Amino acid sequence: MPKSLSKGAVVKKVAGTAAQALAPKLVELAPSVTSGIVHQALHHALTGIGPLPGAVHAAEAQLEEQHGDVDKAVRELIQNHVAYSAAEGFVTNLGGLVTAAVTIPANVTGLALIQCRLVAGIAHLRGYDLAEPRVRNAILVTLLGEEKVISQVKKSKLPAPPMALATAPAYDADLDRVVASEVTSELLTRVAGKRLAVVVGKRVPVVGGVIGAGADGWATYRIGRYAAREWLPRPTTAVGATTA
16 A cells, blocks of 8 residues: 555545445435336337437447448447447536435436447347347346456355356346346446545536546446457347347
8 A cells, every 4th residue: 555645546545435335325315216227228228219229220330330340340339338428427417416316316327328228239249139138137237347246246146247147048037126226226336436526526516527427438438348348249149130
C-alpha cells in the first residue's frame, strides 16, 4: 500500500467501499427499482423500443456493414453501445442525491437496456438463440461482469458463468429470480458509487453528468469485452436466424 493517496484515488476508494452499503438506501429513495426492471430491459433490448431497434437487427446491420466479419461486427457493437451508455449516463446523472428518486430508476433501466442489447447482439452473432430462456438468463448474468460472476460462482450464488448457463442441458426456472436479483443489486451498487463520487467531489451539476457518462461508458465497454470473450461461437446455429 502506498503511504499517501491522491484526492482522486481517495474519492474512488471511498466510493467503491461505500457503494455496497449505499445501494439498499437507494432502493428506498427509488422504490420503483425492483428485480423486474432487468427482465423488462431485456425484453425491450430484444424487441426494440422507440427509435432503438432490437438486438438482432442491430447485430445483423453491423454484420452486413463489416461484410460478414463477426469479430469486427462485435467490436462495432461494443463501440456503439459504449457511446449510447455514455450519453445515457450523462443525462441521468446531472443531479445529486436530491434527485435520486427520479434519476436512479432511469439510470438503472437505461444502463440495463443498453447492456442487455449489447450482450444479446454479441450472443446472436456467435450463434446463440435469443428465444431460449437459458440464453436470456446468461445474457443477464453477463451484465454482472467477469469478476462478479467468478465471485458469485465461487460462493455458489450462481451455478455457472454465462456460456455454461446458455448451453446447460436443462432450463432452471428458479434461476430467473436469482439472476434478476443479482443483476439489479449490482446495477444499483454501480449507481451508488457514482452518486457518492459526485457528493464527495465537486458539487457542480454538470460534474455528475461527466462522472455518469464516464462510469457508464467504461462499465459497458468492460461488459462488452467480457461478453466477446465469454460467448464463444456455436457453429451449429446459423447467424441470421430471427428471434421473437
